[in-house]
Amino acid sequence: MTTQTNHHPSQDLLKTFSEGQLSTGMSIAISAHLDYCSSCRQSVEVYESELASEWVATDPGADGPQLSESNILMDRITSQPQVVPITQATRPRRPVELHMHERSVRLPGVLSRVAEKGVVWKKLAGGINTAKLTLDRDAQCDFMYMKPGSQAPRHTHRGLEVTLVLDGTFEDELGEYRPGDFVLRESTQVHTPRSDEGCLCYSVLDSPLLFTSGWSRLLNPFQRLLFNRQLRHSH
Amino acid sequence: MQAAWITDFFADRVIHLDETAVVKDMHQLSASYDRFRMSAKDLAHGGDRVQERQTRATVVKQVAMERDDESLLIAVGNSQDREAFNVLFHRFGSKIFALGMKITRNEQLANDLVQEAMLIIWQKAPLYDLDKGSAQTWIFTLVRNRCFDILRKLKRQPDGISADDIYAETELELSVDPEQQQAAEIQLEQIQQYFGQLPAPQQQVIEYVFMRDLTHQEAAQQLNIPLGTLKSRLRLALSKLRDFIGVEQ
Structure with a gap:
């Protein structure tokens, strides 16, 4: 499924993804992009190996786990069966297809898991359909299907909007986007997406606190509250 | 030690019997003395073997301590090597705990993370090979995935998707x-x-x-x-x- 993509997540996002610190909705968008993009895959591999080295080099300090109990723990663990390589459990599951009027689209790995149980489409104005996904309480995640010749109303949003193109193309004031493209719009950017040939996307509206580092972003409940309230209004 | 004691004991008996023995018993005694000597020798030898085995175990342990993470992990995967697994536990246990503390700020959860992560390392070790990069990166990603899931649980996020889905290796079969x-x-x-x-x-x-x-x-x-x-x-x-x-x- 590797194709030429022109729009990628920033290195900051890829690193935060490698740390496991992004929201679920955003992590899924990056994971799906990686299925299309070998250069971002390589970046993630490099970040993972750097983070692992940093982690191992850090002195954990005095408070370690209770190593005195380790023998009991070891016995309990080593009495468990191990995974047999290449079994049903470890084999990748089949990709899932989304069916729309004009087309069927095979989804990348993680989105196949997301859509496995089926999705419910809802018609919006301007030839746009969305299927809301319950994945993440902190981010709004949808499949979005723009029918050929459709145009979304001009909008801005609090927080970050990421659109990952899965099939077809769409364009806005800043460019044209093809499958695998990872399009990020910040709250200040007004845009009007439209699609001549039709387009299926996965979209995430993430909390505005995305780039404040690490866990401190949990310490800003006021902003989060405003964001959540806005999410509720938009439904 | 035990063997020496038996020889002494037997020597006493020999003297004792020697004093009271009738001549016809002497032949019998001589035969049983030989048997005793034999078993005493076996015991002494056996003692050496026990010691030898202990030395070997210590050497194996020392060798395991010096082996790199990759060969330890492969030994765990290929031959359920408990000694190798133990060394990995001592190398990574406290680091996993530290990461758990950093993320959850909760000692109980950090301890749970250590147990869960070590169990997964044991279970999935047969899937590790050198193509997957260094053992520490493999272990790091595995711990990161557990952390991701623990946090989702803490935040009561909807079920149905897990870190293993998100961080799954891109399978070439998809293409x-x-x-x-x-x-x-x-x-x-x-x-x-x-x-x-x-x-x-x-x-x-x-x-x-x-x-x-x-x-x-x-x-x-x-x-x-x-x-x-x-x-x-x-x-x-x-x-x-x-x-x-x-x-x-």
Whole structure:
């Protein structure tokens, strides 16, 4: 499924993804992009190996786990069966297809898991359909299907909007986007997406606190509250 | 020690018996003395073996301590090597705990993380190989995935998706269209069927050239036929197969 993509997540996002610190909705968008993009895959591999080295080099300090109990723990663990390589459990599951009027689209790995149980489409104005996904309480995640010749109303949003193109193309004031493209719009950017040939996307509206580092972003409940309230209004 | 005590004990008995023995008992005694000596020797030897085994265990432990993470992990995966697993636990346990504390700020959860992560390392070790990069990166990603799931649970996020789905390796199989793959499988099955319908000499050349991957020259030598004959049989066989499958030449 590797194709030429022109729009990628920033290195900051890829690193935060490698740390496991992004929201679920955003992590899924990056994971799906990686299925299309070998250069971002390589970046993630490099970040993972750097983070692992940093982690191992850090002195954990005095408070370690209770190593005195380790023998009991070891016995309990080593009495468990191990995974047999290449079994049903470890084999990748089949990709899932989304069916729309004009087309069927095979989804990348993680989105196949997301859509496995089926999705419910809802018609919006301007030839746009969305299927809301319950994945993440902190981010709004949808499949979005723009029918050929459709145009979304001009909008801005609090927080970050990421659109990952899965099939077809769409364009806005800043460019044209093809499958695998990872399009990020910040709250200040007004845009009007439209699609001549039709387009299926996965979209995430993430909390505005995305780039404040690490866990401190949990310490800003006021902003989060405003964001959540806005999410509720938009439904 | 034990062996020496038995020898002493026996020596006492010998003296004791010696003093009271009648001559006809002497022969018997001598025989049993030999038996005793034998078993005493065995015991002494056995003692050495126990010691030897203990020394060997210490050496194995020391060797395990010096081995790199990769060979330890492979030993755990290939032969359920508990000693290697123990060394990995001592190397990574406290680091996993520290990471858990950093993320959850909760000692209980950090301890749970250590247990869960070590269990997964044990269970998944057979899936590790050197193509997957360093052992520490492999372990790091595994711990990161557990942390991701623990946090989702803490935040009461909806079920249905886990870190293993998100951080799954990109499978090359994804790039193969399942329909194409299925078609290829069907075709292969058909070819095998048609292959059986070819005359034996033609089956033979196909087998030598395509299955055993020999050059025409090598195949001809091994089948003991002239190169020209091999080539004409091969051409004939392939064109028949094409006809069977219905592919245009």
